Amino acid sequence: MEKMSRRSFSNKVSQGVAGTVFLGSLPLNCAMGPAARSQQSLGIALVGLGSYSTNQLAPALEQTQHCHLAGIVTGTPSKARTWMQKYDIEESHVYNYETFDQIANDASVDAVYVVLPNSMHAEYAIRAAQAGKHVICEKPMGISVAECDAIIEACRKAGVKLGMGYRLHSEPYTQEIKRLVREKTFGDVRYVMGEAAYISRGNPDQWRLNKALSGGGALMNMGVYAVQSCIYGCGKNPVAVSAQEFSTRPDYFKDTDETILAQLTFPGGIVGSVMTSHNANANRLYASCDSGWFELNPANNYGPLSGRTSSGPIQFPHESQQKLQMDDFALHVLEGAPNRAPGEMGKRDMIIVEAIYRSIREGGRTIPLDIPQDYGFGG
Amino acid sequence: MEKMSRRSFSNKVSQGVAGTVFLGSLPLNCAMGPAARSQQSLGIALVGLGSYSTNQLAPALEQTQHCHLAGIVTGTPSKARTWMQKYDIEESHVYNYETFDQIANDASVDAVYVVLPNSMHAEYAIRAAQAGKHVICEKPMGISVAECDAIIEACRKAGVKLGMGYRLHSEPYTQEIKRLVREKTFGDVRYVMGEAAYISRGNPDQWRLNKALSGGGALMNMGVYAVQSCIYGCGKNPVAVSAQEFSTRPDYFKDTDETILAQLTFPGGIVGSVMTSHNANANRLYASCDSGWFELNPANNYGPLSGRTSSGPIQFPHESQQKLQMDDFALHVLEGAPNRAPGEMGKRDMIIVEAIYRSIREGGRTIPLDIPQDYGFGG
Numbered sequence: 188m189e190k191m192s193r194r195s196f197s198n199k200v201s202q203g204v205a206g207t208v209f210l211g212s213l214p215l216n217c218a219m220g221p222a223a224r225s226q227q228s229l230g231i232a233l234v235g236l237g238s239y240s241t242n243q244l245a246p247a248l249e250q251t252q253h254c255h256l257a258g259i260v261t262g263t264p265s266k267a268r269t270w271m272q273k274y275d276i277e278e279s280h281v282y283n284y285e286t287f288d289q290i291a292n293d294a295s296v297d298a299v300y301v302v303l304p305n306s307m308h309a310e311y312a313i314r315a316a317q318a319g320k321h322v323i324c325e326k327p328m329g330i331s332v333a334e335c336d337a338i339i340e341a342c343r344k345a346g347v348k349l350g351m352g353y354r355l356h357s358e359p360y361t362q363e364i365k366r367l368v369r370e371k372t373f374g375d376v377r378y379v380m381g382e383a384a385y386i387s388r389g390n391p392d393q394w395r396l397n398k399a400l401s402g403g404g405a406l407m408n409m410g411v412y413a414v415q416s417c418i419y420g421c422g423k424n425p426v427a428v429s430a431q432e433f434s435t436r437p438d439y440f441k442d443t444d445e446t447i448l449a450q451l452t453f454p455g456g457i458v459g460s461v462m463t464s465h466n467a468n469a470n471r472l473y474a475s476c477d478s479g480w481f482e483l484n485p486a487n488n489y490g491p492l493s494g495r496t497s498s499g500p501i502q503f504p505h506e507s508q509q510k511l512q513m514d515d516f517a518l519h520v521l522e523g524a525p526n527r528a529p530g531e532m533g534k535r536d537m538i539i540v541e542a543i544y545r546s547i548r549e550g551g552r553t554i555p556l557d558i559p560q561d562y563g564f565g566g
Numbered sequence: 567m568e569k570m571s572r573r574s575f576s577n578k579v580s581q582g583v584a585g586t587v588f589l590g591s592l593p594l595n596c597a598m599g600p601a602a603r604s605q606q607s608l609g610i611a612l613v614g615l616g617s618y619s620t621n622q623l624a625p626a627l628e629q630t631q632h633c634h635l636a637g638i639v640t641g642t643p644s645k646a647r648t649w650m651q652k653y654d655i656e657e658s659h660v661y662n663y664e665t666f667d668q669i670a671n672d673a674s675v676d677a678v679y680v681v682l683p684n685s686m687h688a689e690y691a692i693r694a695a696q697a698g699k700h701v702i703c704e705k706p707m708g709i710s711v712a713e714c715d716a717i718i719e720a721c722r723k724a725g726v727k728l729g730m731g732y733r734l735h736s737e738p739y740t741q742e743i744k745r746l747v748r749e750k751t752f753g754d755v756r757y758v759m760g761e762a763a764y765i766s767r768g769n770p771d772q773w774r775l776n777k778a779l780s781g782g783g784a785l786m787n788m789g790v791y792a793v794q795s796c797i798y799g800c801g802k803n804p805v806a807v808s809a810q811e812f813s814t815r816p817d818y819f820k821d822t823d824e825t826i827l828a829q830l831t832f833p834g835g836i837v838g839s840v841m842t843s844h845n846a847n848a849n850r851l852y853a854s855c856d857s858g859w860f861e862l863n864p865a866n867n868y869g870p871l872s873g874r875t876s877s878g879p880i881q882f883p884h885e886s887q888q889k890l891q892m893d894d895f896a897l898h899v900l901e902g903a904p905n906r907a908p909g910e911m912g913k914r915d916m917i918i919v920e921a922i923y924r925s926i927r928e929g930g931r932t933i934p935l936d937i938p939q940d941y942g943f944g945g
Binding site for chain 2: 377378380382384386429431433434435436446448450452455456457458460462464466467468469471473475477480550551552553
């Protein structure tokens with residue numbers, strides 16, 4: 188954990204000026220810090236070099252202040268070569284799925300970020316924990332509650348930290364929503380809705396359309412955002428859920444859900460409405476409170492997000508959400524900062540996902556949920 | 567129908583300049599027409615002088631170009647006196663609920679606008695038709711499909727026109743949405759949602775909270791707007807519906823529904839999501855299409871409405887929706903212009919409302935609907 192890359196060093200310098208400095212939209216050479224702060228940087232290995240790692244996480248790791256790219260795990264030798272060159276990674280920090288467990292001996296790697304198809308999250312999160320590495324698990328946490336339990340238990344047993352790849356909990360619009368809810372700025376929330384959807388027309392052989400690999404369709408991929416919007420949009424866990432599934436392109440969505448609507452009941456009768464789809468575009472969080480309302484639209488894409496309330500706009504400078512998320516996890520590991528998105532959050536959402544699928548199988552019947560009210564919230 | 571009030575006369579003058587002249591935001595003395603056009607004006611009697619008549623319809627009838635306030639029906643003598651004075655109405659055009667049928671002999675009254683509590687719509691719409699008067703019926707059309715059938719049949723038998731008080735079909739934002747759908751500006755609609763809700767905290771003895779008078783709560787009062795948003799937001803009639811009811815203030819909403827979510831399936835699998843409540847504020851139409859989206863927010867209040875699409879904003883000058891609506895109905899009667907919101911539209915919506923209540927009673931089960939695809943659309 189003592190490694191400090193050149194890049195993270197320069198970030199430290201810039202941060203030395205006055206604590207938290209907003210760097211996201213500034214070129215690094217604009218930051219003028221007189222002295223470097225001695226600080227650790229978390230070495231992260233990415234497991235799975237698909238488009239999310241390639242286009243989001245790796246670029247974000249060039250901006251992070253408290254963590255850096257320390258290794259890669261891929262089954263594709265050509266990808267390994269490309270990444271080694273691009274990110275200056277030595278061969279000793281490059282693994283494939285056969286050699287993965289040797290990562291235990293790699294002191295440069297402090298944490299493993301599992302960015303594989305959903306059905307492989309549990310296996311690699313558990314193997315990472317068993318290798319003594321902290322774990323970031325991309326969402327959804329797994330493809331069943333049982334898998335979530337197994338991951339949480341493996342991390343507990345190994346004494347490593349576990350965080351979910353729920354980037355929104357580290358970005359300011361979502362944090363502002365959580366503040367409005369926590370401080371009851373507009374009184375109690377009465378209705379909250381989350382839409383999380385995008386039209387999928389890509390390669391029909393992609394793993395997301397293969398239930399064995401994805402565990403499900405729109406709900407697994409995007410629906411968790413809509414469910415989360417409702418949860419942090421009212422600050423409570425749901426006590427019941429009903430749901431319906433809709434299909435218009437069964438030849439494309441052969442195996443996975445295309446569109447799902449779900450209805451959440453929260454304590455006190457707060458109503459939550461969830462929409463997720465891979466056959467439409469929608470991206471909104473809206474909540475109506477006793478004395479006002481708030482809205483994010485878009486609410487859950489990579490940003491810039493946009494927000495407004497009954498009192499005026501919500502506005503923050505845009506930064507890479509993945510950068511903020513990984514830095515938050517690094518500070519959790521390095522300095523004991525709050526875990527923004529703990530494993531329990533991923534498990535809680537999977538409990539709701541399973542209940543949604545069950546309601547659909549049972550004709551839209553309302554399924555009671557037995558989630559403790561304080562379970563699964565991040566710091 | 568030959569009566570022409572001073573007000574409508576001056577409007578005709580202004581209209582003489584160049585056909586359709588936008589008058590709504592101009593004081594009348596700004597309109598300079600050289601000659602009056604000989605034209606009829608429809609005499610409308612308002613039945614029920616509650617807040618909607620008082621605050622919306624009567625002021626609108628001072629702006630209309632093709633109709634005017636010709637009579638009133640009220641059970642409250644003090645209201646009658648106030649209105650007679652304020653709107654210069656002679657005693658011979660003032661009725662109460664006992665003398666109502668004598669309106670048949672009042673040549674000044676061409677049409678009767680039923681603005682009573684929902685459970686009284688059918689009786690007075692039918693009596694108006696039997697008196698030989700055209701009928702505008704406030705929404706919801708009645709409190710059952712059977713009532714809607716009876717109204718439609720009475721108007722057919724009497725040979726009078728029947729229109730619903732669905733003001734939005736006459737205002738430009740809604741018409742623009744219908745155009746975008748009709749012309750497939752953004753391709754086919756895949757997902758459409760309607761939110762129609764406002765927080766009710768008023769007099770607990772109001773008729774809206776009394777099911778015998780209202781027939782139901784949020785769904786009857788506002789839900790029809792959300793259902794309508796989905797219908798004109800995709801240009802089709804739904805083929806199935808499921809729904810759920812939520813309650814948090816049962817002591818206030820003793821007798822009527824507080825919040826309802828409903829899910830509509832349209833031909834081709836288009837998904838419609840309906841939210842209505844008297845315990846939250848929400849007012850939105852959103853649709854995602856194959857190659858874009860459109861949104862109104864607010865979508866169904868008295869305006870000004872606000873809209874945007876994936877190509878840019880929707881913007882029209884604000885006019886009284888009720889003025890536009892009553893003028894459209896007048897032109898339908900006087901000149902055979904299209905009926906924007908025919909009785910069949912009111913009946914169609916009541917079929918859906920009844921199915922929503924049935925789904926709720928049956929635990930959220932999906933209820934098939936058997937509405938012809940061309941049924942209930944206005945011109």
